[in-house]
Amino acid sequence: MKVLKKIYIAATALATVFATGCTNLDETLYDQVGSQNYYNTQMDVVRATFRPFEHAFWSIQSRHVLNELSADQLITPTRDGWWDDGGRWRRLHYHTWTIEDGDAQTEWNGCFQGIMQANYVIEDLSSLSPEKFGFTDDEFNNLKAQCRALRAWFYLRLLDAFRNVPLAVSFNDVSLNSEGQVEPKVIFEFIETELKECLNLLTTKETLGGNQGIQGQWTKAAAASLLVRLYLNAETYIDENRYADCATYAQEILDGKYGKYELAATWDAPFDWNNETCDEVIFGFPASQGYSYWHYQGDTYWWTVPARIRFYFNDSKAKAGDHNCKYAASPSYDLSGNLYEYTLGMPIQKFRKYPEDERLKLYRNLGNNTREGMFLYGKLPYTDENGELKYVPSPNSDYDLCIRDAVGKFHGLPEGQYPDDKTSNLTTGDHNSGWHFCKYPFYSDEDDQQMESDFTEIRLAEIVYSLAECKFRQGDVEGAAKLLNSVRKRNYPAESWTRNLYAPEGQAQLTESELLDEWGREFFAEGRRRIDLIRFGQFNSGCWWDKEADSDNHTEIFAITRDVLNANHNLKQNPGYDK
Template structure:
């Protein structure tokens, strides 16, 4: 077992470094119980310290997922009878009606700066330590330090993305090096760029196919280069500068193998499956285990299936308890069964544009650690403990579920029957509203050692290929862009359909900027990035189901909660928020 975090979990870790409270207690002073000069005594001490910010980073993906998906056009959380109103929180996010007092983005702000503080401490501690004293070579020590530089840059990209106007923290020990007020976004952009470029040559490089092996869970050269691609792809949004040429160069270098050896998997779900440490399209992932699996929590993929799905999936032994019916795909139809005509949203209709897409199959565990399909819809049949055929019911056991691609109070109506009214809002939902999904597998308890084994895939090769394709499309090379996209897309369709579903010139499908955005949505459905893609394409303020067009673009960045402004007294509220 090469999983970095699993190895670290076996070590005796002091409470001040690894307690869960360090992720949730925002008033905590990091490492306040262990002095650095007393803590670093063995090689394992160094490894533990280096890993601590990574575990925090893994935990923090939950905050980003909520903000980037609930505020975008593809995922919704409708009210389901007496569940999921939550004071209108999900409706506010969906309709871009968040306020300073809501504090919707507070956890993202605090979580990222906590991670930055932890990374700062590791970087400065390693600067003062001797590699040979702890049995490291100089190159190994540089690699450990460089990984925390990259992790810090990853946090800063998220802050730049969510808030734009932030303060710069680059030292744990010398507060004079940290700004007391916001600095221009360009200064943060330059800081990230410099951090990544300087760290990149000191990182390890994956040299062969067959998975990440001992590099699993570590930032590599390709991982750092991928973050530069992300930074450059959105530079026009962040700082008003066009860096698509830079994004294209780094993306091309990654695809060409300059920063390591990677390959697109032959099936769409390989990067999300329980053994995805062996998947060559995974560039960086947070290793998961029975102890640490933050993407299998409620604010992410544990609550993207029906509330009683345990009866169907037989995963009741999980420490996460029952599932919950939180996330659904935004609807393609109104309650009368009439199709909407929105440009955005309607993700199921976007998938069905190419109806032979294997991801459209009903999710099913096939046994032996494999699954098929991504979506959950219609009636859900299962066999109970007595061998009888049953169907999943709603959370109050009042009616048999029959999930459809619409939002309404359908109750016990058959899926082929619709309601008399066309009006539909988030407040009108029930347990039947919207297709659900399983991006990561939800294997049975009986499939030993596979529950929660799927690493959380943060960067995978298709993101780089799609970025490269978008860059080519923006400069008019439609054919080059199409071929790149097809190199990924062809795995989603039977080869007999390639002549119709692949983009021209390899097929008959048409590629333009509208289709490029739609394809980003299909390939990266529910992966926590939809918001920034919409912003980059100038579509975030548009109308979609149950959302009017925004009056202006101030909602492209989030406000700072009052507690944040009170804590950082030199900061000013973002424009557009009172």
């Protein structure tokens, strides 16, 4: 386990910023602490400031479900009677969700709860005197900016998912809040203004060596990164081309204007147990097995693997409970062994386009808190308590798994054989169907850093790819290619770069469809695929496995659920949905 002096609050790591009166910690951790009538010491102010951050960390789950299962790369098929759940996951996949489906409501409620928590703290801090608690003005302004940046992060998610949302800026004076929705541009400009103002108030990561004690705090670079996200998708959000602004902030981040960051040498370093020392991580939510670990939950990454994979990982003592097979990669092959011809989806085949990719290796724990590979496929061996070689079984123990890049009822068929029933859709899967994956490591019980990875919300590679896309859209394909190569080269052996890098540094050709594929490879299962498809005009018009093109674009944003509408009669349903 990481060497942490653990207490129940995020903010104590601010000791690395505030020289007076705080306990020095290695890393920030969150827990539930009330702030009402609480402000007696400097640490009370710090604790209250960071209470909304725990809620924010929890809320990543609903975003992940909505943005990945409605897109082309991840699926939740039924598996021998498992994972039907009344068609809930199929409706996300087919874009046929209704105003009764609760996943969008969880995102709506989670974001607005976080916004109101942030509003509460912002107003509390505005009523306090920094001198009384031993803060300088800069330190106190940084505290308030933490919650303002967090609030902007929540609003960016709401703009992305629903577009038409209320603007609430006060907890205590509701007259300052809109009664119903405001235009998307109002939310866009609010986010933009808040983040630009926060840039002048937040701290700067001055040295290399990772975020360390300021992991979990918004910094200048983190706020600038949210502006990059906002501007990259401005055409989608408000029908305005803001790629030039996106490129400006992205370049400034890469130039070090907002702090010192570097790309990691390996693809997995931003997700590993010691990622608070990784200079690619711009903003991450601190996590630990004894505290919060929302990315190691069923709606995020804990259920991206077979249900009985504990035999292979040897992680039966992990505190997140047993694994399950909620997520898998969308298949590349039909049930006759033929490659599908979709331009979208088929993520494993998109990785196989460059077969020397390190990420394609079978995931294995190597001991001493190390691993290799990202995917789980084929037969997965382990040694049982009697020293006998076994293979991970299906959860019903009626056959050993042999995981395929296809969806069907394979059951105990040997690898290379296919079922007689060639029907392949979300209702016809079994526990062999679809490659599984491990974005974050699942270390064994013998590894002392099991479940110690922080959740990486923003990393420098996103800034590189965003700038590359801006250059590509401006016609600078060579400049875009070189930026992408600066990240991609870590995925392939150096001797293979000629084959795998984009021209002019390699032989691969960068086209618009290849750029979208490359976003999908680098950010596979990182909760952003839906917006990337929308930005490239493919979310509604594109086809992928078991998914035809939509009849219109109304599902580009989600419905406002019946319960939300009933709670506030000033709200109007989004276009195209049942009113």
